[in-house]
Amino acid sequence: MLPTNVTDPSYYHRVVDCQWACPAHTNVPEYIRLIAQGRYADSYLLNRESNVFPGILGRTCDRPCEPACRRTRVDGKPVAICRLKRVAADLRGDIQDRLPQAPAFKNGKRVACVGAGPSSLTVANDLMPLGFEVVIYEKLPHSGGLMRTNIPSFRLPASVLDEEVEMIVGMGVDVRYDTPVSSMRALLGEGYDAVYVGSGAPKGKELDIPGRHDSDQIHIGIEWLESVHFGHITTAAPRVLIIGVGNTSMDCCRTAKRLGGTDVKVIARRSRRHFKASPWELADAEEEQVEIVENHAPKRFVVEGGKLVGMEFEVLQWGEDGNGRAMSTVQGTVIIPCDLVLLAIGQENAFPWVERDVGISFDEKGLPVVDRVTMMCSRPGVFFGGDAAWGPENIIWAVAHGHAAAISIYNHCYGIAVTERPPEGMTLTSSKMGIHQWSYHNDYSAAERAKMTHVDLRERFRELSREVELGFTPEQTADEVQRCLNCDIETHFTDRLCIECDACIDICPVDCLTITHNGSNEAELRIRLTAPTPNLSQPLFVSGPLPQTKRIMVKDENICLHCGLCAERCPTAAWDMQEFDLKLSYAGRSV
Amino acid sequence: MxxxxxxxxxxxxxxxxxxxxxTRRDYEGTMSTLCAGCGHDSITAAIVRAFWELSIPPYRVAKLSGIGCSSKTPTYFLRESHGFNSVHGRMPSVATGANAANRDLVYIGVSGDGDSLSIGLGQFCHLIRRNVKLLYLLENNGVYGLTKGQFSATADIGSKAKRGEANQQGPIDPVLVALTLGATFVARSFSGDKEELVPIIKAALAHNGFAFVDIISPCVTFNDHEGxxxxxxxxxxHLHKVVEADFVPLRKEIVGTGDVTLHDGSVVRLRKVAPGYDPSDRDAVSGYLRKHHEAGEVLTGLLYQSADGRDMHAIEKTVATPLVDLPYEQLCPGGAALEKLQRSFK
Structure with missing residues (x-):
């Protein structure tokens, strides 16, 4: 095998599992170290650089980082990355003078954004400091998009949302509230240099089965949540069914519990392992005594005399057909009595306001054809992002889209091809301070994952906006930060220095290292490792030939603790612990 | 600190x-405080592996050593076993006494070239003579590391010290000493080759008698330079493998040519790598080693083994039970029995 090219930033980036998994590539280990040092403001600003909304995301993120976290492969539970982000946000203090500012002198470029949700706000966040003029059209009287109307305030207090939106809008963004865009053609006629569509996927999916329109007690989940948000709905009937088991469903059932629902059930077509809801949101709902019913397919609404009294379901048993595809057989039917049904079976994009003859192509599903890298649609100068681009994702993806679109908009406005992406860079800095001293806390902490404390059940139902999670205590934070394995402190190997003394192999607590003769392919090499690994998702580092025997050093990245003992026991400093810093480019700020 | x-x-x-x-990790000891890259640490790892593979209960092991870098290492393996870090060069006496008192434990002695061949040469020789059942590892780096790198008794003529001066005195080859004194298990290996070393340690642990392994173990601080x-x-x-050893603990294994069947029925399988080498002929092995040493080659492998020897307990006709397990009346039968014994010597 050829030696691994560690000068390509993507190799070491991939080792930092959390950062690699994060759509915005937040530098997680570094922000956790900053929290450990009590540098909350620095940690917050580092977060903000890539994910823009640390306080919001520290409460609501879908956390793609956590299932990826290496700690899971070591002791079963990931570092509580998301809630540590909240710690930084809660304790940051005053950072006003460290936030980006818009220059007084404008560059004369005008950008229109549709919708004041996370992706449009990210575009504004990136472009305002460069002198762009950004106008956001919002149909509602306030900003935040689905972050405000769909995420209940007991998960995300309005004050947190307001604060972080204001950091962007306060730069002088021209937000036009109560101004729905009803014609793309008209918008294009306004003479903007670029248009960004971040209008979300605001349409809840329908469930067209008998009885659907025979009662006013059947609602689309996101519309119902919006009505609750606006105070149009203040109570819920005692017996509530929520159809579908995604994260919107979790917000619906928990909100229903707070508005008077006493018998709240979430109905799923399939079994638990197929649920779309995040495991922690499911756990929170079940803690609030919401019942999850598996393997039930809706058949009809039971309406008697104009009053909803129940819903009939087919009870399914799941198996596989001849091609290994999931297949259900109906075991029977059951009627579950209820007074209110909320449909949370997915969301769709809707673009009735985009004329089909303005040069924007749509695919057969009615979605705009958008480039995955540049976010540009078929009409130059028009960009899509967030849920508007490819359907419902989550906030952190919306932020990532916003960053990418801002780069494209910048290029477009300055006559640079949108396909010309600024490069990714990296720095590697030795963290060696002395023979046994490193610039990071390299000892392994056996602490278990901290458990978030919740407001007790009675208290939390007293008021809709009572935030359920209390945040970590200082003691919990102190323990949790040390669970991070510092995966960005890379084990950096220099093959020409190695004398093959085996010291690194002998000391490695998790058997990551092997010196062996080279092989023709990775699969063959993997079975010859000190600890053979079936985890193909984690790369192997392969060195060049070692000076004395021409064998190679192989490192399986899978469960390296980044404890630095290999480097500490290396007599020639062939191993060194080097801090990897991924340098991301943003609009107008190339590395 | x-x-x-x-x-x-x-x-x-x-x-x-x-x-x-x-698991293998249960056979480790505390962190090594030797220099980073020391060959001794690799030997420690090989010991850990061998004891784990043989499923020896750590509490049935006694670790013995003298003084020196090598003699620190018993702390670094088998944290749950017995140990005695004794006087410089006097580990053989302590080992002999311990083995005499309790023949049921597994004994491992770790020594160095200074501890065994300078201050402790006499003790070393008599340990071999008595054929005490013990795995004796000599971690051989050619220098006195703890006192900053003077030549030891195994330094070759012409080998250069770190500051450049060449050694003038001829070396003692512990393997030849052991062969000459009648050792029945004599091996040499290299700290950097666990594939060879681990099976040798396993075979040595099964050997019924004194088992000697000389291990070239580079001193990364004082003796790892050019020259x-x-x-x-x-x-x-310069290391050349002449014999490869496999240890086969299964008693039903079919015995092939070149196999040495041990007293408990396990088998050490020797594969000759060098043509014309006979690991069962003591004189031939000595001659072969001498000849190749003159040619600058250091030969490794399980160089000589014989299952014929009688260990100390067999020679002395000692009681089969460890002293600790004997009833007090039997261990110390009283004045009358002593008088009777003394009368028998008259």
Whole structure:
């Protein structure tokens, strides 16, 4: 095998599992170290650089980082990355003078954004400091998009949302509230240099089965949540069914519990392992005594005399057909009595306001054809992002889209091809301070994952906006930060220095290292490792030939603790612990 | 104060248990305080592996040593076994006494070239003579590391010290000493070659009598430079494997040619790598080693083994039970019995 090219930033980036998994590539280990040092403001600003909304995301993120976290492969539970982000946000203090500012002198470029949700706000966040003029059209009287109307305030207090939106809008963004865009053609006629569509996927999916329109007690989940948000709905009937088991469903059932629902059930077509809801949101709902019913397919609404009294379901048993595809057989039917049904079976994009003859192509599903890298649609100068681009994702993806679109908009406005992406860079800095001293806390902490404390059940139902999670205590934070394995402190190997003394192999607590003769392919090499690994998702580092025997050093990245003992026991400093810093480019700020 | 961390106890999730349900990590000791890259640490790792593979209960092991870098190492393996870090060069006496008192424990003595061949040469020779059942590892680096790198008794003529002066005195080859004095298990290996070393240690542990393993173990601080004949680079260039050993604990294994069947029925399988080499002919082995040493080659492998020897207990006709397990009346039968014994000598 050829030696691994560690000068390509993507190799070491991939080792930092959390950062690699994060759509915005937040530098997680570094922000956790900053929290450990009590540098909350620095940690917050580092977060903000890539994910823009640390306080919001520290409460609501879908956390793609956590299932990826290496700690899971070591002791079963990931570092509580998301809630540590909240710690930084809660304790940051005053950072006003460290936030980006818009220059007084404008560059004369005008950008229109549709919708004041996370992706449009990210575009504004990136472009305002460069002198762009950004106008956001919002149909509602306030900003935040689905972050405000769909995420209940007991998960995300309005004050947190307001604060972080204001950091962007306060730069002088021209937000036009109560101004729905009803014609793309008209918008294009306004003479903007670029248009960004971040209008979300605001349409809840329908469930067209008998009885659907025979009662006013059947609602689309996101519309119902919006009505609750606006105070149009203040109570819920005692017996509530929520159809579908995604994260919107979790917000619906928990909100229903707070508005008077006493018998709240979430109905799923399939079994638990197929649920779309995040495991922690499911756990929170079940803690609030919401019942999850598996393997039930809706058949009809039971309406008697104009009053909803129940819903009939087919009870399914799941198996596989001849091609290994999931297949259900109906075991029977059951009627579950209820007074209110909320449909949370997915969301769709809707673009009735985009004329089909303005040069924007749509695919057969009615979605705009958008480039995955540049976010540009078929009409130059028009960009899509967030849920508007490819359907419902989550906030952190919306932020990532916003960053990418801002780069494209910048290029477009300055006559640079949108396909010309600024490069990714990296720095590697030795963290060696002395023979046994490193610039990071390299000892392994056996602490278990901290458990978030919740407001007790009675208290939390007293008021809709009572935030359920209390945040970590200082003691919990102190323990949790040390669970991070510092995966960005890379084990950096220099093959020409190695004398093959085996010291690194002998000391490695998790058997990551092997010196062996080279092989023709990775699969063959993997079975010859000190600890053979079936985890193909984690790369192997392969060195060049070692000076004395021409064998190679192989490192399986899978469960390296980044404890630095290999480097500490290396007599020639062939191993060194080097801090990897991924340098991301943003609009107008190339590395 | 050192800021060094201990090796985390967390281990690879797929680490296999042995017959006792212990993982390899359960056979480790505390963190080594030897220099980074010391050959001795690799030998420690080989010991850990061999004891784990043989599923020896750590509490049935006694670790013995003298003084020196090598003699520090018993702390670094088998944290749950017995140990005695004795006087310089006097580990053989302590080992002999311990073995005499309790023949049921597994004994491992770790020594160095200074401890065994300078201050302790006499003790070393008599340990061989008595054929005490013990795995004796000589971690051989050619220098006195603890006193900053003077030549030891195994330094080759012409080998250069770190500051450049060449050694003038001829070396003692512990393997030839052991062969001459009648050792029945004589091996040489290299700290950087666990594939060879681990099976040798396992075979030595099963040997019924004194089992001697000389291990070239480079001193990374004082003897790993150009001109040294005990450096990693020199060793890799000049070591030649003459015999490969496999230890086969299964008693039903079919015995092939070149196998040595031990008293408990396990088998050490020797594969001759060098043509014309006979690991069962003591004189031939001595001659072969001498000839190749003159040619600058250091031969490795399980160089000589014989299952014929009688160990100390057989020679002395001692009681089969460890003293600790004997009833007091039997262990100390009283004045009348002593008088009777003394009368028998008249």
């Amino acid at each position: 050192t800021t060094s961390i201990n090796k985390p106890r967390v281990h690879h999730p797929d680490l296999a248990p042995n017959a006792l349900g212990l 040294s004949t005990k450096s990693y680079a020199y060793s890799r260039e």
